[in-house]
Amino acid sequence: MVSLTEKTEKRLTIRTEEISQDTTAIRSLDWDRDRFDIEFGLQNGTTYNSFLIRGEQIALVDTSHEKFRQLYFDTLTGLINPQDINYLIVSHTEPDHSGLVKDLLQMAPEITVVASKVAIQFLEDLVHQPFKRQIVKNGDRLDLGKGHEIEFVIAPNLHWPDTIFSFDHQTQTLFTCDAFGMHYCSEATFDEDLKTIEADFKYYYECLMGPNSRSVLSAMKRMGELPGIKMIATGHGPLLYHNVEELTARYRKWSQNQAKPETTVGVFYVSEYGYSDRLAQSIINGISKTDVAVEVIDLGSATDLQELRELVGRCSGIVIGAPPSAGDTIAQAALSTVLGSAKEKQAIGIFETAGGNDEPTYPLLNKFRALGLHIAFPVIQLSETPSENIYKQCEEAGTDLGQWVTRDRSIKAMKSLGADLDKALGRLSGGLYIITAKKGDVSSAMLASWVAQASFKPLGFSIAVAKDRAIESLMQVGDRFVLNVLEEGNYQTLMRHFLKRFAPGADRFAGVRTQPAEDGTPILADALAYMECEVVSRMDCGDHWAVYSTVNGGRVSKPESLTAVHHRKVGNHY
């Protein structure tokens, strides 16, 4: 079985085009990329877009993925002598756009890097040599001459913590990097064909921007203060020109819908410490799975303490990250304010990055406990470079916290069926299965009974997976997993094991007999049968995803035995 990830030929090409006055797009086309981040399957490849603006001085906006090293620099040097570039604007430091910053600075050490404060700090680690820099804040301007005055808009968390947008007043082009982008690779530089791109535009929003919908709305508010945007030059996919109004309106609508949940959790951390941004983002992803709004505050720049007090007051849960060190007076004052405004019955969770002289975590947790807050997850401590498992632990911790703050809502929803309907629905029954999945170093499992064959050709079936399940992140389009069938009369041990409440990041297979499938996914040795499957599509069904998958192979260990069947009395439980 050849999966997408094993494709042997990866096509990489580059296209350049004049997109407006003095402005050239350099688009690296990654036709076959089929995976982005841990949980984002792609169907139409992607692009990494970089831009050259030639005023009297010359600026390059972002670079490309390092896999384009040769192609990108061949193209760039065909357009300009890199030593003639005055500024490199780094919209954010994710490697797919900043992967070649180091090479460029080696080629042209006189370039001044323009970026947010956090991005510059991150680049120092990446570049390992002194470089010229200009830190920009919201509203700052950089005059390149010939009317190309670039104004910066801070847009944290879209989708990277250190993101800035850059607006060229001459061409009225807004360079947004990840925001308003899509993973869609084609020769078309622009968005003229809305029908073909809108599904990818939405999917991208849901995966990357949806969890930060409040940040989207804040950034769009700042965008509204610019004098009129004719073009949005994104970092991925076609640039928005023909549908700027329509597609930005969709972002606003989706974000307003997303931002609606009445329950809010505040995530307060110091973004400058080590990996705190990445850990916070994983926790936010986990919280967002439970349909809770998240507000993210950087304690290092939270100066309006009254606003902070109000926010903490209306939060149902609080996450504190990388508690600030004693010398960090702004962050310390902000943390004291959070502590001073916290109240009984809120949930609290703390994570710590290897910051050395951070305020000790456990005494801080005890202060919150003494105030009557509920500890939603054990302290997460990072002592080394984060692994995929730490990110998964953070995500699951976030989900646990989200589930706790919405527990009343969930109970109410369960009670709201009429008695007759409840019983009628209860007559729908299914088998008993354990889904097992592994992605990189991360593995997970869950008991499922909402499983049904859905097609003969190809061989396929659907599983309803609750949106806040731990395993949900390992069941994205393109992911592989195993469906283990439990045996009638012999399922109790496995069922009980997998129904246990696992701590965030716990190994769900400890003590369970397994053997690895071809791709390493654990197959349960005591299952009646198993099938190796691949997720093809997912349909949004309210509180569940209907995950449609095809079957690539399978075996029955005891041909005489039957599948365990699950009969229920009522329809508002599994």
Ligand SMILES: Cc1cc2nc3c(=O)[nH]c(=O)nc-3n(C[C@H](O)[C@H](O)[C@H](O)COP(=O)(O)O)c2cc1C
């Ligand atoms: C009989 C039974 C059937 C279940 N079927 C499903 C299912 O089809 N889909 C689902 O999302 N959860 C189902 N669950 C719930 C999960 O198995 C279980 O609560 C989950 O493993 C715990 O959540 P977590 O994995 O996110 O920690 C079922 C639970 C029981 C008891």
